[in-house]
Amino acid sequence: MIDRSYLPFQSAREHQDRGIEKWTGFFLSEHTSSLIKDKRKKTLSSNLEDTEKQTLIGQLYTNRLTGIFTVNDKQSCRTLTGQVTEVSSHFVTIKNNRRHYTVRYQDILAVNLWKSQ
Incomplete structure (x- = not known):
C-alpha cells in the first residue's frame, strides 16, 4: 500500500487505486478495433504455381x-x-x-x- 498521509484531503489519503482494472475498457476497445481491421484485410497470395x-x-x-x-x-x-x-x-x-x-x-x-x- 502507498503512504499518502502527506495529502491534505481524506478522500485522497484513503483512495484505493484499482490498478489494471481502470485500463481494461481501453484495452478491450483497442483490441476490438484491431480485430475488425484484421477481418478487413485481404490475402493477396495465390495457391497456383x-x-x-x-x-x-x-x-x-x-x-x-x-x-x-x-x-x-x-x-x-x-x-x-x-x-x-x-x-x-x-x-x-x-x-x-x-x-x-x-x-x-x-x-x-x-x-x-x-x-x-
Missing part, C-alpha cells in the same frame, strides 16, 4: 473459352471476366466487351472457367 497458371491460361487461349481472373491490382483484388487474346512469357491480354487488360502472370491470383447458364 506459375506453371499451373500458364497451363490454365493456355487452355483458355487455345479453346477460346471465357475465364474469370482474380488479379492483384495495387494492394486490392479485382475480378476480370473475358477471353485470353494474347499470351507472352510474362504477360497475358484479357479482352472483355469493354476493353483489353494486360496483366502480369505474377499478378494473377486465381483462374476459373466461366460457365454460361
